Amino acid sequence: MCAARNVGSSGKSSRNAFTTRCRASALRPAPRGDSLTGDAMRSRTVDLEPGDLLLLYTDGVSETRDAEDRFYPLAARLGSFGGKEPGAVLDELLTDVVAYSADGMTDDAALLAVRCEA
DSSP: OEEEEOOSOOOSSOEEEEOTTOOEEEEOOOOSSSGGGTTTOOEEEEOOOTTOEEEEEOHHHHTOBOTTOOBOOHHHHHGGGTTSOHHHHHHHHHHHHHHHOSSSOOSOOOEEEEEOOO
């Protein structure tokens, strides 16, 4: 089981926790203001199964835009990474995001991939 909490900025893109089967669990953006104190934060619990890959990412990934000002389609692209080891997913995802970006990805980004073993 994974309990996830979004404390990022709000924006047009949705916040999601994904597994390699691209089962998505949407997390609402945290409220503006004192969100890091825990006040009014929402969390979501996701049951992970053996073999699932949990991908955590910041808005530097999900809010990357192409030349036509469209957000990076993370959910649509994740299917191509299924079954790969976490390190390979991170390498390929970052390469894909940079290639998608109109400006060479100027925002900071953090990615973490964790495989559920049992």
